[in-house]
Structure formats: structure tokens, C-alpha cells
Amino acid sequence: MDFALTSEQEMIRATAETFLADASPSAAVRRAMETEIGFDADVWNQVGKEFGWCAIAIPETFGGLGLTIIEQAILMEQMGRRLFCSPYFATACLAVPALLEVGTAAAREGHLPSIAAGEITATLAFGERGLDWDIDAVTATATPVAGGYSISGHFQHVPDGASAQLLLLPARIVGRDQVSLFAIPAATQGITTQPSMTIDATRRIAEVRLCELHAGENAIVSMPGNIGNGLARTSALAAIALAAEQLGAAQQCLDMTLAYIAERRQFGRPISSFQAVKHRCAEAMVRIEAARSAVLGAACAVAASPTTSTLMLESACAKTMASDCLFHCAVEAVQLHGGVGFTWEYDPHLYLKRAQASGQWLGNCDSLRERVAAILLDR
Amino acid sequence: MELGFSTEDEAFRNEVACWMAEHLRGDFECLRHRGGPGDEDAYPAERKAWEQTLAAGGWTCVGWPTDHGGRGLSLARQIIFHEEYARAGGPGRMGHIGEGLIGPTILAFGTDEQKSRFLPGIVQGTEFWCQGYSEPNAGSDLANVQTKAHRDPGSGEWIINGQKVWTSLAHESEWIFVLARCEAGSVGNRGLVFLLVPLDQPGIEIRPIRQLTGTAEFNEVFFDGARTAPSNIIGQPGEGWSIAMALLGFERGVSTLGQQMHFYREFDLVCQVARDNGADRNPMFRARLAHAWMGLKVMRYNALRMLSGPQDGSLQRPAMIYKYYWSNWHRDLGKLAMDVLGVDGDIVVNDPVRTRLQQLFLFSRADTIYAGTNEIQLNIIAERALGMPREPRPSLG
Structure with missing residues (x-):
């Protein structure tokens, strides 16, 4: 039993912290926000090709580093702090676990090495409504035709869906009561x-819209029969990574607020000296540390025992704690910055918007609490 | 980072569980899940006898060094011991102030004579201790203690006058450790002395305080010319504050995982009531129960983080939030329990589950007051963890 970071984990954390402070300051985030693809391709090449960040949770047999969700969470926390704009979440936290959870051997061998090497970006769509996996909500259809399938369908809320080079899309096979996952190159x-x-x-x-897209037989990447559970697991794994990102963002909300209120003076003293302000910051720290415990605990528990029941409970807990925590810290950051917290120029609004959007992804707090309640109460 | 315990440690877990199953029965059956904060007045005589049974099995002071009668357990095994003790329903420890607070203080700062006089009584479960810190005008502002101590010029004995309050288990204890003012005219945290005082003497009167629960487990302790031997001082006159603060640092949290076992049990009782009366089908209750369960998860991981941090007495962030987090969680659970009970929550009947939950609701109001109120906890977090400007503290020099 040891909850401290190993020296390797600490190195990953420290490297990411230093690099992102330099590569993703507020000005860089704002530049990326204005671009079409939403990220800086040069920086992405660096983290993908030089640092091997996408390789973290990919097994060594597929060219990865063979590390775990713990290391991935450590990275995501640092990315969250800086609101690092990148296709990392879509590629490494959605597409990679999808291939690992439901992929055939050929699909893993075919796609994971290029993702690990940072050569391609990828994403996963869940269904027409997106946001979370629900096999019953898959409306895209794949009609068997000569040499493969003709796929039509509509997918919303696909992260980096317009820039990803490889799209993993679930579709219902016409004439068979079966949903399969297809890997479709963006071109x-x-x-x-x-x-x-x-x-x-x-x-x-x-x-993403598919209109009678012709896909070959080998475009199906999922093993028959396990997509329902496999993508539920994928969603839960991605939720832990997203929770880590939210945790980092929440920490940054508090840190930038502390810096601001130490400088801002009213009534002849820094506003950080007022007890009403101190207690709100302390409360924020309590929630951040609680979320940190939930996220690190979930990552460790899942790394040690990746059973579906553990994964579902742990991810629900981590994501709920982190979502609530980030929203709380983001609105506190806006409030404690006062008037400037309402401006475009200062950063709190970026975190507030990330908080609200990410809180809806992969299960909102209400649905995750109900998931836990069902496990606890309905037996 | 790694969550599990080694195979050897898991074997040790089994050893503790077996011992508890063999011994917590017969005359001790009634003690299962009894005692502890909110229930300290339950079965005091039986719980003292239980302490001696524990001692005979070598299960008191498990983290102390073996040359002072402890078991010398590693941190991991101390955690396991406390978990299994609580899981088996082991009663609230009558000896916890001796074992967890004054014992380690004597080990760290006491003379050899003090160690040989006081430690065996703690290890053997024959002498019980209470804590004389708070006073009517020294609550959150503890450094404002006004109880006075001076030397008898003839015998050299210390003579104590004043009043302590909120003293848990004073009426069941042999000894009290007292923070008192020994330098006339001193203010705040200077000029204090840390004394060990026997309770059974004419100069001491103990009066129970009836709580909002209707029961009494705290006391007022009045000192009117009470005496203690010249040798019963820890540190030097004037060093009382630093000793008093060091004592509070010895509770490193190994017992918090045991405390959480009690929380799990209380949570299970609330779920049981919800299933019985149909509250478990109400979406609002389902959400609140799930939320409470997530709090339990957080506390467990937070405690493991706390115990994995540097064990040098420095307060790390998980340790700094711990008291605030658990006490507010527990208070919320008390309210949830009563809401799940609904109108039945107000009716007193002979039903151990309902009684337990009613006690939880009432006693947990104290959780956010004792051992540092919510407001003091937030000050500490803001100032020590976040480095924010300090509140004015006239009594801290």
C-alpha cells in the first residue's frame, strides 16, 4: 500500500508541468481557440512524436510504453491545468481504450502503433446523441454490400471529429441484430x-455524417459480441481521464484566484486577508483534495483490478467528484475575481465554460449518482 | 502508486480478524459497535475490562516500540489492525487518549522515570487518561488558558486552580493532562506548563455536562488547590504550549480507517432503512445515498494518501482537509438518516437501528465543533496550506 507517486510517475508529472506551462499559457490557448482545428499542430507533433504521450497506455507489443491509466491521469491533470488544446483526449483517452477493449488483434496491430508513434490522431463517436455510450442509441446503419458495407448515419458531439485522421464509429448491421465498430479514415x-x-x-x-460510405470488410474493428460492454468500459476509462483533467483545471482556478486576490486591494488591504474570502478558498481546496483522492484512488483501483464492476463504480465516483469540484472552483474563480472575472481578457471564463461542457460528457453527475445508487440499492 | 497490501500483511489481517472473533463474545458481546464519540457512556466497566483483554492479547498500543510494551507494527499493519478491529465491531477504545495522545507524548518528551511510571498502565489498560485543554474562555482560542499552576515552596508540588471543560471520559479516568499558566502575568501561548495530574483527590471536582443528545459524556473539571508531584511535568515550565501542540500532532491518522469502518456501517444502516420503507425508490434519496457513498470512497483514498505522505509530522494537504471533510460528511449523513426515516425519525422506540441513527443525527452536530470547529479548520487551511494572510491572534505571541 503506497499512494505516493513513483519516481517515474513524478518524472512524467514534472515534465508535463514544465512543458505545458511554457507551451500552453493563456495566450497560446487563446490562439488555439481561434484556429480551425483547435490546436497548435507543432506543439501536438512535439508531444505526440517526441514525448510519446499518446503511447502511455498502449501496450509495448503495439509500440506503446505499456503504462497504465495512472500515468495517463497524471498527464491529463497537467493538461487540464493549462486547458491544453489538443486531440489528446479524443486520441489517447477515447480511441485507444476503444481499440484495446473491443478491437480485434488485426485492428490493434493495424492502428495502435501509428497512434503510439504520434503519427495519426483518432476519435470515437458514441452514437447519434453522443456524450456517452448507449448501445440502444446507435442509429447509424451498415448494410452488407459486395466487398463490405454501405454505412449511413449521423453522429453528434464527436470530440475532434473534424480533425481526427481515423474515426471509430459504431453502426448497426442491417439484417443482423448486431452493432459493430468501424474504423474509417477521415479521407x-x-x-x-x-x-x-x-x-x-x-x-x-x-x-459527422456518413452517406452511403463504402467500407471494406476489414473496416470492422470490433470482435463480435463485446461492443456493448467494451464501449461502456471505454467510456468509464475515459471518464477517469476526463476527471483527472477536471481536477487539474480546478486546481488552476484556485491557484490563479489566490494570485489575483493577493494583489487586489480594497479597504486598504489585500482582499485575500478577508476571512469571508479565505474560507471560500479553503473550501475550494477541500473539494480539490477530495476530488484528487477520488481520481487517484479510482486510477489506482482500476489499474490494480480492471473488473467492470470496479471500473463502473470508481469512474462514477471520480467523475462526479471532479465535475462538481471543477464547476464549484470555476464559479468561485469568476466571483472572487470580481468585475474582471466577468471579462473576456481574464481566464476564469475559459475554465467556467470547460467546467460546464466537460460536466456533461461521459455521464453527468445526476446520471452517475444514479448508476452508483442502482449498484448499491437495487440488488 | 499502489493500493493493495502484501500477502504477509493480508495474513496478518486474518490473524486480527480471528482474534477478534474469538474474544469479542460472551461477556463482551454487548460491546459490539458500542462506545466511541456519541456513545461514550455505554458500558464503561465492560469496556475497561475489554481493554485488559486486548492488552493480554498484545493488541493495545500496536504502533508503539516493543521496548515500551508496544507491538512495533508497521504503518500498513496498524491500518489493518484498526480496520479489522472496527470491522469486527470492536468497541470505542476507552484507552485511546492514553494510547494515541499522552503515551506518544511521554515517549517523545518524558523522562525515563515518567516512562516507567505511566506507559505500563496505558499498555495494560489499567490507567485511563483524559485531556485538560479547553476552558470556558479558551475554546478555539486555546492559548487563552487561565487555569493557574504554581509550586508549593515547601514540597515543590504543583498546585492547580481553575476550570477545564468538554473533558471526555473524565469521570472514567485516573489521570488528566493539564495545560496551565505557570508564569504570573503571562498571556497567550507563553508561560504555560504541561502537567500530569491524578484525578482522585479532594481538590478536583468533576461535573457531567448534559448534551443535546440527553446523555453526558463530556464534563467540567474544577481544580481548587489540586496537587501533583514535582516530577509530573512534561518538558520545562514555560514549554507547555509546544508540548500541547506536539501532542496533537501524534494522531497521524492510522485510526481514521477504523473510524471509516463505523461510517460504512452507519451508511449501511441508512440504506437498510431506505430499502425497508421504500425511500430507496425515491430519486432524491437515491442521489443523496450515492453522494454519501462517494464521500466514503473519498475519505478512504484520502486517508491512504495521508498515510503515504512523509511521516515527519508535517501537515500535508490530505491531512489538512481530513477533519473538515469527515465531520461535515458525517453531519450530512445524520440529516440524511433522519430524512430517510421520515416522520418515524421523531418517534423514540426500542429499535437499535433507529436509535443509532437518531443518535447519529444529534451527536454529529458536535463533529464540526470539537477538535477545531469548521471555521478554525478553514482558517488553518487558508493560512497554512494556501499561505493566505493570518487572522490577528493577540494570544499567540
């Missing part, structure tokens, strides 16, 4: 992507 004819206008401009979301 395929019959696919159109439309970036959505988003309030949280630090993450790109797209609508």
Missing part, C-alpha cells in the same frame, strides 16, 4: 464533418 468518400460552434472553445466538437 474516405461519403464522410462529411462539420465543426460545431461551441461555448467551450478550448475543445473542438464536430458532427
Whole structure:
């Protein structure tokens, strides 16, 4: 039993912290927000190709580093602090676990090495409504035709859907009572992507439409029969990573607030000296440390015992604690910055928008609490 | 980072569980899940006898060094011991102030004579201790203690006059450790002395305080010319404050995982009531129960983080939030329990589950007051963890 970071984990954390402080300050985030793809391709190349961040949770047999969700959470926390704009979440936290959870051997061998090497970005769509996995909500259809399938369908809320080079899309096979996951290169004819206008401009979301897209037999990447459970697990794993990102963002909300209120003076003293302000910051720290315990605990528990029951409970707990925590810290950051907290120029609004958007992803707090209640009470 | 325990440690877990199953029965059956904060007045005589049974099995002071009668357990095994003790329903420890607070203080700062006089009584479960810190005008502002101590010029004995309050288990204890003012005219945290005082003497009167629960487990302790031997001082006159603060640092949290076992049990009782009366089908209650369960998870992981941190007495962030977090969680559970009970919550009947939950609701109001109120906890977090400007403290020099 040891909850302290290993020296390797500490190195990953410290490297990411230092790099992102330099590569993703507020000005860089704002520049990325204005671009079409939503991130700086040079910085992405650096973290993908030089640092191997996408390789973290990919097994060594597929060119990865063979590390765990713990290391991935450590990275995501640092990215969250800086609102690092990148396709990391879509690629490494959605597409990679999807391939590992439901992928055939050929699909893993075919796609994971190039993701691990940082050569391609990828994403996963859940269904027409997106946001979370629900096999019954899959409306896209794949009709068997000569040499493969003709796929039509509409997917909303696909993270980095317009920039990802590989899209993992679930579709219902016509004539068979079965949903399969297809891997479709973005350049395929019959696919159109439309970036959505988003309030949280630090993450790109797209609508993806397939219109009689022709896919070969080998476009199916899922093993028969396990997609329902496999993508539920994928969603839960991604929720832990997202919770880590939210944790980092919450910490930054508090840190930037502390810096501001130590400088801001009213009534002849720094406003940080007022007990009403101190207690609110202390309360924020309590929630951050509680969320940190939930996120680190979930990552450790899942790394040690990746059973579906553990995964579902732990991820629900981590994501709920982190979502609530980030929202609380973001609104406190706006409030404690006072008037400037309401401006575009200062950063709190970026965190507020990320808080609200990410809180709806992969299960909102109400649905995750109900997931836990069902496990606890309905037996 | 790693959550599990080693195979050897898990074997040790089994050893503790077996011992508890063999011994917590017969005359001690009635003690299961009894005692502890909110229930300290339950079965005091039986719980003292239980302490001696524990001692005979070598299960008191398990983290102390073996040359002072302890078991010398590693941190991991101390955690396991406390978990299994609580899981088996082991009663609230009558000896916890001796074992967890004054014992380690004597080990760290006491003379050899004090160690050989006081430690065996703690290890053997034959002498019980209470804490004389708070006073009517020294609550959150503890450094404002006004109880006075001076030397008898003839015998050299210390003579104590004043009043302590909120003294848990004073009426069941042999000894009290007292923070008193030994330098006339001194203010605040200077000029204090830390004394060990026998309770059974004419100069001491103990009066129970009836709480809002209707029961009494705290006391007022009045000192009117009470005496203690010249050798019963820890540190030097004037060093009382630093000794008093060091004592509070010895509770490193190994017992918090045991405390959480009690919380789990209380939570299970609330779920049981909800299933019985149909509250478990109400979406609002379902959400609140799930929220409470997540709090339990958080507390467990937070405690493990706390115990994995540097064990050098420095207060790390998980340790700094711990008291505030658990006390507010527990208070909320008390309210949830009563809401789940609904109108039945107001009716007193002979039903151990309902009684337990009613006690939880009432006693947990104290959780956010004793051992540092919510407001003091937030000050400490803001100032020590976040480095924010300090409140004015006239009594802290």
C-alpha cells in the first residue's frame, strides 16, 4: 500500500508541468481557440512524436510504453491545468481504450502503433446523441454490400471529429441484430464533418455524417459480441481521464484566484486577508483534495483490478467528484475575481465554460449518482 | 502508486480478524459497535475490562516500540489492525487518549522515570487518561488558558486552580493532562506548563455536562488547590504550549480507517432503512445515498494518501482537509438518516437501528465543533496550506 507517486510517475508529472506551462499559457490557448482545428499542430507533433504521450497506455507489443491509466491521469491533470488544446483526449483517452477493449488483434496491430508513434490522431463517436455510450442509441446503419458495407448515419458531439485522421464509429448491421465498430479514415468518400460552434472553445466538437460510405470488410474493428460492454468500459476509462483533467483545471482556478486576490486591494488591504474570502478558498481546496483522492484512488483501483464492476463504480465516483469540484472552483474563480472575472481578457471564463461542457460528457453527475445508487440499492 | 497490501500483511489481517472473533463474545458481546464519540457512556466497566483483554492479547498500543510494551507494527499493519478491529465491531477504545495522545507524548518528551511510571498502565489498560485543554474562555482560542499552576515552596508540588471543560471520559479516568499558566502575568501561548495530574483527590471536582443528545459524556473539571508531584511535568515550565501542540500532532491518522469502518456501517444502516420503507425508490434519496457513498470512497483514498505522505509530522494537504471533510460528511449523513426515516425519525422506540441513527443525527452536530470547529479548520487551511494572510491572534505571541 503506497499512494505516493513513483519516481517515474513524478518524472512524467514534472515534465508535463514544465512543458505545458511554457507551451500552453493563456495566450497560446487563446490562439488555439481561434484556429480551425483547435490546436497548435507543432506543439501536438512535439508531444505526440517526441514525448510519446499518446503511447502511455498502449501496450509495448503495439509500440506503446505499456503504462497504465495512472500515468495517463497524471498527464491529463497537467493538461487540464493549462486547458491544453489538443486531440489528446479524443486520441489517447477515447480511441485507444476503444481499440484495446473491443478491437480485434488485426485492428490493434493495424492502428495502435501509428497512434503510439504520434503519427495519426483518432476519435470515437458514441452514437447519434453522443456524450456517452448507449448501445440502444446507435442509429447509424451498415448494410452488407459486395466487398463490405454501405454505412449511413449521423453522429453528434464527436470530440475532434473534424480533425481526427481515423474515426471509430459504431453502426448497426442491417439484417443482423448486431452493432459493430468501424474504423474509417477521415479521407474516405461519403464522410462529411462539420465543426460545431461551441461555448467551450478550448475543445473542438464536430458532427459527422456518413452517406452511403463504402467500407471494406476489414473496416470492422470490433470482435463480435463485446461492443456493448467494451464501449461502456471505454467510456468509464475515459471518464477517469476526463476527471483527472477536471481536477487539474480546478486546481488552476484556485491557484490563479489566490494570485489575483493577493494583489487586489480594497479597504486598504489585500482582499485575500478577508476571512469571508479565505474560507471560500479553503473550501475550494477541500473539494480539490477530495476530488484528487477520488481520481487517484479510482486510477489506482482500476489499474490494480480492471473488473467492470470496479471500473463502473470508481469512474462514477471520480467523475462526479471532479465535475462538481471543477464547476464549484470555476464559479468561485469568476466571483472572487470580481468585475474582471466577468471579462473576456481574464481566464476564469475559459475554465467556467470547460467546467460546464466537460460536466456533461461521459455521464453527468445526476446520471452517475444514479448508476452508483442502482449498484448499491437495487440488488 | 499502489493500493493493495502484501500477502504477509493480508495474513496478518486474518490473524486480527480471528482474534477478534474469538474474544469479542460472551461477556463482551454487548460491546459490539458500542462506545466511541456519541456513545461514550455505554458500558464503561465492560469496556475497561475489554481493554485488559486486548492488552493480554498484545493488541493495545500496536504502533508503539516493543521496548515500551508496544507491538512495533508497521504503518500498513496498524491500518489493518484498526480496520479489522472496527470491522469486527470492536468497541470505542476507552484507552485511546492514553494510547494515541499522552503515551506518544511521554515517549517523545518524558523522562525515563515518567516512562516507567505511566506507559505500563496505558499498555495494560489499567490507567485511563483524559485531556485538560479547553476552558470556558479558551475554546478555539486555546492559548487563552487561565487555569493557574504554581509550586508549593515547601514540597515543590504543583498546585492547580481553575476550570477545564468538554473533558471526555473524565469521570472514567485516573489521570488528566493539564495545560496551565505557570508564569504570573503571562498571556497567550507563553508561560504555560504541561502537567500530569491524578484525578482522585479532594481538590478536583468533576461535573457531567448534559448534551443535546440527553446523555453526558463530556464534563467540567474544577481544580481548587489540586496537587501533583514535582516530577509530573512534561518538558520545562514555560514549554507547555509546544508540548500541547506536539501532542496533537501524534494522531497521524492510522485510526481514521477504523473510524471509516463505523461510517460504512452507519451508511449501511441508512440504506437498510431506505430499502425497508421504500425511500430507496425515491430519486432524491437515491442521489443523496450515492453522494454519501462517494464521500466514503473519498475519505478512504484520502486517508491512504495521508498515510503515504512523509511521516515527519508535517501537515500535508490530505491531512489538512481530513477533519473538515469527515465531520461535515458525517453531519450530512445524520440529516440524511433522519430524512430517510421520515416522520418515524421523531418517534423514540426500542429499535437499535433507529436509535443509532437518531443518535447519529444529534451527536454529529458536535463533529464540526470539537477538535477545531469548521471555521478554525478553514482558517488553518487558508493560512497554512494556501499561505493566505493570518487572522490577528493577540494570544499567540
